[in-house]
Amino acid sequence: MRHAHIHLIIAALFATGLFAAPAQAAPVLCEKFGSATVQNGRYVVINNVWGADTAQCIDVNQNGGFAVTQAAHNKATNGAPASYPAIYAGCHYANCSTGSGLPMQAGSSSFNSLRTSVSMTYPSSGVWDAAYDIWFDPTPRTDGQNTGAEVMIWLNKQGSIQPVGSQVGTATLAGGTWQVWQGNIGWNVISYVRTSATSSLDFTINTFYADAISRGYAQRSWYLTSVQAGFEPWVGGAGLAVNSFSFGSGGGQTDSTPPSVPGNPSASGTTSNSTTLSWGASSDNVGVSGYDVLRATGDTFTRVGGGTGTSYTDSGLSPATTYRYRIRARDAAGNLSSESATVTVTTQQGGGGGGGCAVTPTTQTTWNNGYVIQPVTVTNRGTSALSSWTVTFALPSGHTITGMWNASYTVSGGTVTVRSNGALGPNASTSFGYQATRPNGNTQVPTGYTCA
Template sequence: MRHAHIHLTIGALLALLAGLGLFATPAQAAPVICEKYGSTSIQSNRYIVQNNVWGADTAQCIDVNQSGGFTVTQSAHNNSTSGAPAGYPSIFAGCHYANCTTGSNLPMQASAPGFAALRSSVTMSYPGSGTYNASYDLWFDPTPRTDGQNTGAELMIWLNRQGSIQPIGSQVGTVNLAGATWQVWFGNIGWNVISYVRSSPSTSLDFTIDTFYSDVVSRGYGQRSWYLTSVQAGFEPWIGGTGLAVNSFSFGTGGGTGDQTPPSTPGTPAASNVTSSSATLTWAASTDNVGVAGYDVLRATGDSFTRVGGGTATSYTDTGLSPSTTYRYRIRARDAAGNLSPESAAVTVTTQPGTGGGGCAVTPTTQTSWNNGYVIQPVTVTNRGTSALNGWTVTFPLPSGHTITGIWNASHTVSGGTVTVRSLAHNGSLAPGASTSFGYQATRPAGNTQVPSGYTCA
């Protein structure tokens, strides 16, 4: 099916309407809005409520609730379920096509210290008929964009769906997050669309944004360098929709009505099996009043820690590290409601100078990356030993769905997902301290942002 937010391709029109003052935007009024793209701010512009009938010309009206929501009072839609919905009546914080709220601190980079504390909650009511979904819509962009189409990731969280509708793309897995089980769907329509569909319908959700975005990043569909630009909650109606209501909505660094108790601080991680490109971490478990849902592994080479992985186990092996490099690691725990523990004390790890061949080390550099491919160049091979190298071999795992389309200054073979790169006659002999390099180009599934890691040299 077409995705619910193709309406953003008419962003120039929406921006023009905003510039002409054609949005209904009184500061404190709580009106009934029937204009297709009408909107109004509430709570002194803390949030904006929008009618947003982008996919139909049929009537839709919403009665805005100044305390933080709205009710669809008229909805005459009859869109085909094989196509796009009629619109997305919603309430949001942040910026949507230059229509921005006050005090949200958005856009915010997903690697920023305050990102992990961002949370949102919503309560909803559903009518007994109609075809619709009830969903969050979280937008990410590679830049701190406040207007126009976001081109990074669109993260949708479906609390409920009625009728024969489905997210864009196809189902790629299931996951337990925020105290529930979700189907995970992925597609790309010029930007990544990752949808989490709750296995059993719910009228409420209280969660931290990073609970879901961490899963997006771990699947290769998003990046920590991207910016969260808006957090929206509402409905996508295909047929009918009268009676759909957001009863309450919150966004910020606190609030919510569910479990507010974070897990205890995890134990300081201990490092073992440190090689030139990997290290294994283990730590003592956290405790929680309800239950620990998982752990985040945070890594730093300077002052700033960013999440590099995690899971439900109290151990993690970090791969793709550079030889002779010092890293610091901390651990934090999260519960089913998305509450985050304080970060553990840090452990410092220095990788080995290389393995095999008297001290062979390999350092890859991503030269360029695009939607469905990338170039890794140079991949530098260095003799860190005290004797000469007579030939070298570099191996690394190739992510699923990736294909090497060209390689230069080396030969290669692929077997079982492992790439083996070998030196040529002119660059196989390296004196102590000497370096050479090769490069390669590869394709990958559209929307997958992964590049290979875990290089080893012998």
């Protein structure tokens, strides 16, 4: 089982003063929900023993960190952790730092420049993870439980533990490769687990949040409420330490280094009205946040789409027309790479006596983690019979087709290719259908259907 990371700190307890923060910063915190400010209130350090009654003490570093000096935890690894001792900027159950500028809407111009860094020390014993916990809410909340998204960034872990939900993919972000996990426990939990452990990290918040948005788990309209860095111990925990932590606009550093030039693009699956482009990944000193697809029919290239992956299907093209494409990469600080080499694509002639074919999908039903699309109607708009037809569409990240009827299909790089089981007469129609699963809380269905 996967642990449910739920910070069950009840705001009413703070309001009554039972768990109120001490008036002055204390060098050692042993109270379950004890807290202290550091750097004149710029950050808050919390003991936060929310999942157990065992002892835990942390030694607060006024320079901006803490060390776990005592931890008597011994929890089963198939459940929730004992605690989350952390340092943070922003607000956590009405306990707010000063000068953070949070809450801040993720769609604001200031959000893209928000940067954070951390340096940690790990013991060789115990069962724990070392992770950022970054919270988003649909409202500018300063108290209570956030209900938008919880973005966890695991720098390291020890023992047989894993995040909420299930793995839905991988990502290359902030100079590392990460497993991407997603689950829903009343809000979306999106966890990034580094495939090679690190003791330090420096990144823009948008690096990971943009990836979560692209997967359908978060929204630009939501508000960042807190940025926390700490540890989730199940067993032991003494020796875990945050040596330094920073948060702010630029985080004291400015990223002015653009990503490398994307690898040469290529085109495949070209029809009368679409083509699929693929290219080699770029690298960046912090992390590539996405790619822009540029298209030209004359001398000027303009952006027509993009995303976080290294492929893109451009649809709505004209038959028998030549297009040129280039790719550029971007990072979370807004730096753009140089444009890639050019690939030239000529779409096919319209089939079926000049009429071609058309495809119309219908969503029959959806549920929390799946859906049925039927009928997907394919129509020969021409005056001549089609000996065969092909329909392509994009399958969102984390989605899997579990069955298809009245047609055969293949999946490559997130693109589904459906092929006919027979000919289609002039002005005639046929249909197929399919069922698919998707991650809990993801409301996407496939888009970008094209027919050739």
